[in-house]
Every structure is written in structure tokens, then in C-alpha cells.
Amino acid sequence: SIRKLKESQLIGVEGTLYPLLTRLKNDNFLGYEWVESPQGPPRKYYKLTDKGEVFLGELENLWKDLNEAVNHLANK
Numbered sequence: 001s002i003r004k005l006k007e008s009q010l011i012g013v014e015g016t017l018y019p020l021l022t023r024l025k026n027d028n029f030l031g032y033e034w035v036e037s038p039q040g041p042p043r044k045y046y047k048l049t050d051k052g053e054v055f056l057g058e059l060e061n062l063w064k065d066l067n068e069a070v071n072h073l074a075n076k
Contacts, residue, residue: 029055
């Protein structure tokens with residue numbers, strides 16, 4: 001959720017998140033659907049596409065490799 005991203009300091013302001021979501025959608029990593037809300041306006045829910053799932057796996061592998069390299073350097 002946006003609240004969790006803010007708490008982890010991964011995003012500074014909400015204005016950072018929505019341009020990122022738009023770029024990911026335009027690159028076909030995300031899809032979305034509008035869902036009627038019982039309170040207020042309809043809400044947009046994002047979901048990874050198949051291409052997004054593959055890209056996420058690649059990012060996870062890259063992060064793992066980077067993390068291992070940094071840990072290796074830190075423990076020298």
C-alpha cells in the first residue's frame with residue numbers, strides 16, 4: 001500500500017508513485033481495472049502483466065546478486 005511505501009521511505013511523496021505506475025503501465029508491465037467503491041469514486045487497481053511478472057523475477061535476481069556482492073565486500 002502507499003502507506004507502507006511511505007513508512008519504508010521508498011517513496012517520498014505520492015507524486016513520485018503515480019508517474020512510475022503510468023510508466024510501468026505504458027511499458028506493459030502493469031495492467032489495471034476500475035472497481036466501484038462503496039464509498040467515494042471508483043478505484044483503480046493495478047496488477048502485474050505476464051511481462052511484468054518476468055521483469056519482477058529478473059529484478060529479484062539482480063537484487064539478490066547485488067546484495068550478495070555488497071555483503072561480500074562488507075565482510076572483507
